[in-house]
Amino acid sequence: MVMALVIAACSSDSSSDGGEDADASDGGDSGESAESGGGGEGTVEIFSWWTGAGEEDGLLALIDLFEQEHPDITVDNAAVAGGAGTNAKAVLATRMQGDDPPSTFQVHGGAELNEGWVAADKMEPLNDFYEEQGWMDKFPQDLIDMVSKDGNIYSVPVNIHRGNVVFYNKQVFEDNGLEVPTTYDEFIEVADQLQDAGVTPLALGDKEAWTATQIFENILLGELGPDDYKSLWAGDIPFDDDRVVAAAEKFKTVLGYVNEDHASRNWQDAAQLVGDGEAAMINMGDWAKGYFSNDLELETNKDFGYFAFPETDGDFMVITDTFGLPKGVENPDEVKEFLSVLGSVEGQDAFNPLKGSIPARVDADESKYDEYGKDAMKDFNESNLTPSLAHGSAAAEGFVTKANQAVNIFVTQLDVDNLINTLKNAASEL
Amino acid sequence: MAEQAVDRQEQEYTESRQQQPAEHKEKKPKKKISGDQWVALGFLAPSFILVLIFVYGFIGWTGWVSVSNWNTLVPDFSFAGLKNYIYLFNDYRFQADLRNTVFFTILFIGLVIVMGLGLSILIDQKLKGESLFRNIFLFPMALSFVVTGVVWQWLLNPSTGYNQFLAVFGIQPKWYTDTNILAGFEWGSIEFGLPVAIIAVVIAAVWQMTGFSLAMYLAGLRGIPDELREAARMDGASEFQIYKKVILPMLMPITVSVIIIMAHISLKIFDLIYAMTGSGANFVTDVPGVYMFETTFRGNYYANGAAIAIIMLLLVAVFIVPYLLANRRSDG
Numbered sequence: 001m002v003m004a005l006v007i008a009a010c011s012s013d014s015s016s017d018g019g020e021d022a023d024a025s026d027g028g029d030s031g032e033s034a035e036s037g038g039g040g041e042g043t044v045e046i047f048s049w050w051t052g053a054g055e056e057d058g059l060l061a062l063i064d065l066f067e068q069e070h071p072d073i074t075v076d077n078a079a080v081a082g083g084a085g086t087n088a089k090a091v092l093a094t095r096m097q098g099d100d101p102p103s104t105f106q107v108h109g110g111a112e113l114n115e116g117w118v119a120a121d122k123m124e125p126l127n128d129f130y131e132e133q134g135w136m137d138k139f140p141q142d143l144i145d146m147v148s149k150d151g152n153i154y155s156v157p158v159n160i161h162r163g164n165v166v167f168y169n170k171q172v173f174e175d176n177g178l179e180v181p182t183t184y185d186e187f188i189e190v191a192d193q194l195q196d197a198g199v200t201p202l203a204l205g206d207k208e209a210w211t212a213t214q215i216f217e218n219i220l221l222g223e224l225g226p227d228d229y230k231s232l233w234a235g236d237i238p239f240d241d242d243r244v245v246a247a248a249e250k251f252k253t254v255l256g257y258v259n260e261d262h263a264s265r266n267w268q269d270a271a272q273l274v275g276d277g278e279a280a281m282i283n284m285g286d287w288a289k290g291y292f293s294n295d296l297e298l299e300t301n302k303d304f305g306y307f308a309f310p311e312t313d314g315d316f317m318v319i320t321d322t323f324g325l326p327k328g329v330e331n332p333d334e335v336k337e338f339l340s341v342l343g344s345v346e347g348q349d350a351f352n353p354l355k356g357s358i359p360a361r362v363d364a365d366e367s368k369y370d371e372y373g374k375d376a377m378k379d380f381n382e383s384n385l386t387p388s389l390a391h392g393s394a395a396a397e398g399f400v401t402k403a404n405q406a407v408n409i410f411v412t413q414l415d416v417d418n419l420i421n422t423l424k425n426a427a428s429e430l
Numbered sequence: 431m432a433e434q435a436v437d438r439q440e441q442e443y444t445e446s447r448q449q450q451p452a453e454h455k456e457k458k459p460k461k462k463i464s465g466d467q468w469v470a471l472g473f474l475a476p477s478f479i480l481v482l483i484f485v486y487g488f489i490g491w492t493g494w495v496s497v498s499n500w501n502t503l504v505p506d507f508s509f510a511g512l513k514n515y516i517y518l519f520n521d522y523r524f525q526a527d528l529r530n531t532v533f534f535t536i537l538f539i540g541l542v543i544v545m546g547l548g549l550s551i552l553i554d555q556k557l558k559g560e561s562l563f564r565n566i567f568l569f570p571m572a573l574s575f576v577v578t579g580v581v582w583q584w585l586l587n588p589s590t591g592y593n594q595f596l597a598v599f600g601i602q603p604k605w606y607t608d609t610n611i612l613a614g615f616e617w618g619s620i621e622f623g624l625p626v627a628i629i630a631v632v633i634a635a636v637w638q639m640t641g642f643s644l645a646m647y648l649a650g651l652r653g654i655p656d657e658l659r660e661a662a663r664m665d666g667a668s669e670f671q672i673y674k675k676v677i678l679p680m681l682m683p684i685t686v687s688v689i690i691i692m693a694h695i696s697l698k699i700f701d702l703i704y705a706m707t708g709s710g711a712n713f714v715t716d717v718p719g720v721y722m723f724e725t726t727f728r729g730n731y732y733a734n735g736a737a738i739a740i741i742m743l744l745l746v747a748v749f750i751v752p753y754l755l756a757n758r759r760s761d762g
Contacts, residue, residue, distance in 0.1 A: 090727030093503070116730070120503035207708050261588040263607040263711035398502065401729030405523055412609045412712035 042331050043074045044338045046323075047102035049088035050355075051081040052268075054290025058355035062158075065350045066341045073334050078102055086208060089397075096122055101326035103335045109146035109157055109320040110393025111233075117324070118149045124325040124332070125152035126339075133340055138361050142385045146393065147322050155324030156343040157360035159352050161285045162376055163317035163388045164218045164309040167292065168281040169274050170302065172199055178280075180307045184222065184250060187310040191257040194280045203279035204258040205270030209404040212411050214390040215283050216251045222311030223247040226384035233387065233394040235430045239423040248416045255411060262411075272296065274304065283309055285319055285391075289372050290356025300372050308379075316383035319391045320360060395430055402426040489743065496736035503730050514737040524738070525620045526713040527721050531745070533624050534717065535696040537632045538639075542692050543685060545636060546643025551673070553644070554651045564648070568641040575638065579705030582634035606630035606707045609714050625714040627707070635702055639695065643688045650684040651677070686753070693749040698742060718742050 050059040056079070063075050080088035085106070092105055096117070107113045117123050130136055130153055136144075139157060147155045168180070176197050181187040191201035206212040221229045223243045231237045232244070259279055262270070271288050273279035275296040282288065289306070292298045308315070323342055325335055341347045348359035349368045358369065358376045366374060387393035392400050406422035409415075463471070499510045518524045553563050570578070585591040586605040593603065606627045614623025654677055662672045700719030709716035709724070718738050726735025 086728060090723070093727050093730065096503075097505075116503055122503075206711070261604070261607050263609075264583070264587050264589075264605075264707075398729050398731060401724065401731075408709065409522065409712055 042334055043076050043103075044331070044334050045076040045078050045103040046338070047078045047080070047088070047092060047105035048321075049080055049085035049106060051079045052287075052291070054294045055287065055355050057294065058351040058353075058357075061350040061354055062342065062347055065347060066338055069341060070334075070337055073337065075338075076103075096120075096326065099328060101328055103329055103331070104323045104325060104338060106321050106323060107155060108388075108392045109143065109155065109318075109322045110387045111396050112392035113147060113155055113322065113324065114149040115396040116392075117326070118152075118154050122327055123154045124327055125154060126156070126325060127153050129325075129336060129339070133343060135343060138343075138363060140360075140362060140381075140385075143318075143320060143360060146318070146320060146387065147324075155322035156339045157320045157322045158342050158348060159321050159355060159357035160360050160376075160380055161287060161319040161321075161357045162379070163214055163285045163319050163391065164221065164283075164312045164315060165286050165288075165306050166281050166283050166309055167271070167274060167288055167304050167306050169277050169279070170305050172277050172280045173305070180305070181310055182307070182313060184219075184310050188253065190280075191254075195257065199277075200259045200273065200279035201257040201281060202254065202259075203270040203273040203282040204255075204262040205265030205267045206262050206408070206411060207264060207266045207269075209408040209411075210390040211267050211270070211284070212255075213400075213404050213407045214285070214388070215254060216247070216407060217389045217394070218283060218309040218312055218317065219250050219254070220244065220247045221315055221317065221386055222309065223250070226315050226386050229386055233389070233430060235427065239427055240420055244423075245416065245420055248410075248419050251410070252414045252416060255414065268295075286372070286376060287356055290354070293356070293370075294354075300370055306372065306375075314383055316380055316385050317388050318385045319388050319393065321357075399426055399429045402429070492736045492739050495733055496740045498733050498736075500732040500736075501730070501734060505732075510733065514733045515741075517734065518737055518741070520618075522619045523709075523713050523716060523721060524718070525618045527716050527718045529617070529620060529622050530625060530628055530713075530715065530717055531697060533628050534632060534635075534699070535693065537628070538635050538696045539689055539692045541632065541636045542639050542643045543688055545640045546688065547647050547681070549640065550644045550647035550651055553648060564645075567644050570638045571641040573638065575635075575699075575702040576705045578634055578638045579702045579707075582630070582637070583706045586630050586633075606715055607711065609710075609712045611714075627710055627714040631703060631706060631715055634706060635696075635699070638702075639692065643692070646684050646688055647681060650681045654680055690749060690753050694746050697745045697749070718745075 046059075046063070048059060050056050059077065059079070063077060066073075067075060080091050088106070092102070095101060101122070107117065113123075135156075143157055143160075144153060147153055147157060172194070173180075176193060176199070178190050178193060179186075181190045194201040204211060204215070220232070223246055224232060224237070228237055228243070232239075232241075237244070259265075259270070259273060265273075267284055267288070268291055270279075271282055271284060271291055274282045275292060275298055286306075289300070292304050293300065298304050307313075323339060325332060325339065329335055342351075343361070345359075345361060345364055348361050349365050351357075352359050352364075353368050353370070353373065356372075358364075358373050358380060362381075364377075366377060369377065389395055389400060389403060395403070403423060403426065406419050406426070409422075410419045494507070496514055497510055497512065499506045499508045499513075549563075549567060553560055557563075583606075587593065588602065588604050588607055593605075596603065604626075608626040608630075610626045611621045611623040612626060614621035616622070658676055659672055662676050667675065698719060699717055700723065703715055703717050704720055704723070707715040709720055718741065722735050722738040722742070725731045725738060
């Protein structure tokens with residue numbers, strides 16, 4: 001009863017905040033709060049790590065759209081800065097453990113969601129909500145599987161990023177008369193030529209280890225192929241498999257072509273090297289495309305080009321940002337209103353062109369996306385979808401943390417045995 | 431007569447009874463608490479209780495978590511023994527952290543003392559514009575470690591800052607991206623020696639904290655009466671001898687305070703390193719604080735993280751406890 005009073009008081013507060021006429025407030029209060037019990041007025045707190053240029057623009061566009069459709073609901077943008085969400089995840093873990101969940105929060109589809117929050121019994125299933133919205137055939141089945149556990153759906157994907165893309169500086173490639181490499185051997189050839197020409201072949205900024213882990217997972221994917229790559233994370237292929245060892249050897253070779261100061265750079269700093277022409281290529285998810293166009297003001301296919309990571313053409317390393325409904329949220333109906341906008345065609349088309357990602361829905365408006373987006377949408381529909389380790393989709397956070405540590409050591413020591421052993425020991429946590 | 435005697439007896443008896451508590455009071459004055467003391471206790475009690483719960487209670491809680499199996503998002507308080515501690519001491523990263531902490535602490539405290547003492551002696555030479563210098567050296571203290579970290583990260587970045595100027599002369603220091611370990615030998619699974627990258631972090635930390643030791647030493651120097659110096663000069667001591675034999679020994683208590691305060695900063699350091707270098711390539715600039723944060727909040731290894739926190743507490747205790755004991759003794 002006390003809770004109900006507090007909630008009623010809060011909602012009537014926020015409605016008067018919204019600019020209601022003062023003279024009616026005394027008499028109208030009780031009526032208003034009675035209505036708000038079922039009507040849905042209040043605040044939706046959106047927790048994410050979207051504070052960078054392109055991603056923040058996308059989020060704000062989405063919030064704008066939501067506020068237009070629901071002027072009575074206040075949006076609290078609780079974004080926490082930090083590359084790939086490393087800081088935000090810490091804040092989120094603390095809040096969830098303390099039973100103070102945000103209304104909805106950004107979480108990568110796959111193990112991060114399923115083995116983390118769902119396994120910890122912190123999420124509400126959204127099956128009925130999906131049916132109600134008619135979404136069951138609007139998202140690809142593979143994607144729905146990534147946000148499901150034991151037959152229940154737990155979140156709404158807003159976008160798709162691809163992790164196995166290499167962006168390159170067109171000018172540098174032209175100056176050196178280079179072709180886009182499609183195989184590992186071609187890649188090494190191109191890298192050698194670039195090195196001889198005095199250009200850093202591959203830019204890396206591994207101040208946070210996930211950027212190096214991302215290179216490793218792409219080499220693994222190329223070496224194992226999509227099916228065995230997935231089996232690796234399912235625990236069906238051991239980490240001392242010959243092909244995993246071969247991938248580690250290749251990883252070691254590739255690291256010989258990166259900029260010397262990689263440890264002091266983050267991914268944006270590294271991408272800038274490519275933009276400036278000091279380095280030729282960078283393996284980065286396609287959020288780098290947003291960075292190139294929005295921050296460095298470079299033109300797609302004129303200043304920079306892109307190709308699938310060598311030997312992974314036809315595969316699509318999926319990173320999907322999703323939003324779910326945590327258990328114990330005060331106003332689930334309002335949160336669902338937000339999720340329905342998030343999952344709508346308009347919502348996805350407002351968000352994704354700015355963020356540099358592609359929509360998770362199959363029926364989004366293709367004309368709103370640039371050349372890169374159209375290419376990626378085509379690839380997404382035609383490729384094998386594989387989960388990313390570096391972004392927590394392939395394995396639980398605990399394993400990812402240990403893998404990142406192992407990679408951090410490997411980048412300096414280049415000790416293949418050590419890397420394989422560490423991964424093997426950590427495999428019990430898969 | 432008899433009645434009088436009885437009266438007297440009674441009188442004596444009541445007197446003695448009245449006296450008894452009086453005597454009692456004089457012998458053990460602490461037993462009775464005066465009104466003022468009650469008020470004082472009343473005001474102290476809330477904060478005492480809060481500290482008891484939120485400091486010591488939570489230390490105990492952390493200790494309990496550190497011997498549990500809570501290494502996922504789902505709390506699990508079953509007893510794990512020393513499993514988490516054993517894991518840590520076998521862990522490459524944690525061994526590297528301990529090594530880094532040792533070298534960081536030695537360099538950091540040493541330099542803060544030497545620089546602070548040197549600068550305070552120079553400022554003490556009655557030079558003009560003294561307050562200007564004092565303020566210049568104190569200002570870094572006003573910044574947070576996070577700001578210091580970001581600024582020094584730019585300054586020492588191998589491809590920006592004044593390294594571009596140094597590059598003109600063909601000098602290209604790698605600063606905090608250097609992964610070399612100087613004078614190392616095998617220790618556990620790591621190489622034990624001075625990680626070059628630590629020097630870059632030490633520079634930033636010393637820049638920030640020197641003002642503190644300078645202020646302490648300057649106050650100490652001002653507290654030494656001029657008569658002592660005069661007397662030493664009369665006896666024919668040189669200025670150098672005066673400092674060596676008279677002034678420095680008198681500054682000893684200040685040095686101890688500086689060491690204690692700097693030691694707990696250095697052993698618990700997190701923000702500076704987190705903002706400046708992160709854990710660094712091959713964990714050359716990693717410290718237990720950063721490891722604790724990443725283990726607990728990124729990897730969800732709550733028990734492992736708690737174990738790191740407890741080890742950090744013990745490290746600080748190694749410095750603080752002898753100091754507290756020494757203080758108790760001198761208090762009587």
